[in-house]
Amino acid sequence: MKNAKADRPLLEIRNLAKQFDLDQGFLETLKFKQGKIVRETRSVHAVNNVSLEVGRGEALCVVGESGCGKSTVARLVAGLLTPTAGEIHYDGQRIDNLSRSGMQPLRKKIQMIFQNPYASLNPRMTIRQALEEPVRHHFPAASAAEVRDKVTEVMLSVGVDPSWAKRYPHEFSGGQRQRIAIARALTVDPEFIIADEPISALDVSIQAQVLNLMLEAKESRGLTYLFITHDLSVVEHFGTRVAVLYLGSVCEVADTATLFSNPKHPYTRALLSAVPQLKDDRPNHIRLKGEIPTPINLPQGCPFQSRCAFADARCKSEQPKAIHQPDGSLVACHAVQEDRLDAVAAG
Numbered sequence: 001m002k003n004a005k006a007d008r009p010l011l012e013i014r015n016l017a018k019q020f021d022l023d024q025g026f027l028e029t030l031k032f033k034q035g036k037i038v039r040e041t042r043s044v045h046a047v048n049n050v051s052l053e054v055g056r057g058e059a060l061c062v063v064g065e066s067g068c069g070k071s072t073v074a075r076l077v078a079g080l081l082t083p084t085a086g087e088i089h090y091d092g093q094r095i096d097n098l099s100r101s102g103m104q105p106l107r108k109k110i111q112m113i114f115q116n117p118y119a120s121l122n123p124r125m126t127i128r129q130a131l132e133e134p135v136r137h138h139f140p141a142a143s144a145a146e147v148r149d150k151v152t153e154v155m156l157s158v159g160v161d162p163s164w165a166k167r168y169p170h171e172f173s174g175g176q177r178q179r180i181a182i183a184r185a186l187t188v189d190p191e192f193i194i195a196d197e198p199i200s201a202l203d204v205s206i207q208a209q210v211l212n213l214m215l216e217a218k219e220s221r222g223l224t225y226l227f228i229t230h231d232l233s234v235v236e237h238f239g240t241r242v243a244v245l246y247l248g249s250v251c252e253v254a255d256t257a258t259l260f261s262n263p264k265h266p267y268t269r270a271l272l273s274a275v276p277q278l279k280d281d282r283p284n285h286i287r288l289k290g291e292i293p294t295p296i297n298l299p300q301g302c303p304f305q306s307r308c309a310f311a312d313a314r315c316k317s318e319q320p321k322a323i324h325q326p327d328g329s330l331v332a333c334h335a336v337q338e339d340r341l342d343a344v345a346a347g
């Protein structure tokens, strides 16, 4: 018999959208249109119609340039923001419309790790206090000795000496602080970790250590990750699947190996081309020109058309749908679907 729980994705995001209303003064919102004064508030379209799935034990990396909506997706899934439209389902349960108390049981299962570990560490608490607090909250029946043992076990597993537990966050280096923030997330035995650029604020020499620590935790604790990063080398090392975002929309989703060996969307190709290499003799090198447009006035048609060498009239008027490719990847691009990338590149 099929096991429906094991078969369904742990996280399902369906047609998710988030708009932020711009903070404008009353006079700024008044516009003169067709002989009348009308009131128009402007919004940032941070996330537009995003659908993604994360299976149990996967690490889905979300990549894209600054401002493309990566952190907003993470914060929506964590319940820190309310979507403007769409649905988020966790383990078969719709979670985007839950009340604070409805969300409570999920706070233990879903933990978040931020770029800045100070965001999750209270500077006035010792490390032991900071790590014991979530254990006491989520396991109210645990004895003082059980709480202490749990914290010691987790500290050892992230490579922080438990004898340092009396110290305060400012007494640690950035890398150690991020290890402690990871420990804090792990103390409650979560299933799903949302990591928003967890290593980008660290020294390069420390980044690989923290990334490996997160990989070890994934294997030893059976964790699932939604991992936000702008760094493709991190994706290659960490991700089992990758979702490429551009201007709040998904361009391409693929297995990591497929995406790196056979990127299809022109934006994914350009992103991979932008990774510096010592000897750059890559064929079909695509340079990304210009800046990502403002998400206040989204272009009609494909979000990427203003920077795309393959854009034609259809791309300028009609937004492409994400379509499954023979190798299992999902690509939202008219040029890919019409099989005209290579023809244009050759011409």
Ligand SMILES: Nc1ncnc2c1ncn2[C@@H]1O[C@H](COP(=O)(O)OP(=O)(O)OP(=O)(O)O)[C@@H](O)[C@H]1O
Binding pocket: 020, 021, 044, 045, 046, 064, 065, 066, 067, 068, 069, 070, 071, 072, 073, 230, 295
């Ligand atoms: N609270 C907010 N109010 C208004 N606009 C916002 C808010 N949060 C995010 N935005 C805007 O939404 C868009 C997406 O932001 P987001 O932080 O999700 O992008 P990102 O891809 O994570 O960028 P970065 O890599 O620089 O963190 C940006 O244009 C950003 O300015």
